[in-house]
Amino acid sequence: MLGRNSISFKKRMNFVGVCLYNILLKSSRDRVTGIHFFQEMIVTLFDIIDILDAKVLVGRDQLNMEVRTAFSADLLSDVLAFAKAGSLLLTGLTNPQIVRTSSILDIAAIVLVRGKVAPDETLRLADELNIPILSTRYILFETSGRLYEHGIKGCVEKVGRDDYVSL
């Protein structure tokens, strides 16, 4: 219920945004300003459900949450080394460690890719630690790409400095 209201509210806001965008484009020779404005649009978990045709496994009450960045990995070691607080975690792993790792890092929400559903113990823990979990049938590459198209960026672009190497 709340979900649908929220989406239509967002659609209206998007409409206002697009109108403003057009006005900005027409009123200013500087197209970049308009495009920049457009890119700053807010993405919530509600939008992500739309974009990824996703199911909600945990956290129905938190779908208004906004996200701007994400990290994709099937290795929690890399998530711990590189993911930033407030990001989405896109992964094919489903064990309870994805939730504990997210809690340690203040990951905003988890998206399971390739149609994965998590075992009960993972869902219970996510509920307890307040971390929403969505599930999409898109592969990791498509999931990342589709979100990127909607303005979600990587939480880091490259790792390390110029001389960084990992064995």
Place this chain on the structure above:
Amino acid sequence: MSFNYEQSFTIQGGNFTDAGVVSVFIKRTLQKMGIPSEILRRVAIATYESEINIISYARIGIIYIRVTPENIIINIDDEGPGIENIELAMRAGYSTADEKIREMGFGAGMGIPNIINCSDDFKLTSEVSKGTHLRILININTN
């Protein structure tokens, strides 16, 4: 604000089911104390990586944490195989993790380098077939 707290936790090697429980608890406890979030994050990552390492490689270990107004000291002591080549273990990407650890999503050889990144001071000593000792210091800079 002044912080004062200390506690020890025993970690059982091989107990993959509870991997991370202690670190999540420590993070919550420090969060309630009002430790700044950037510091909290570094403490949480350092304890979590250490906890996973004890569970993955050692028989048993103890995580001791002490919070003072100036800094946070974490001592991790385990009984286990120890580390033969410490220099190598500190390099990103070096790992001897087995299938079970990798299945869980760990074993990329990023843990110790990550702990070093989170620490203001870090010391790793080990004796082969006895155990491993880590001392992590994180300063609390409240200005």
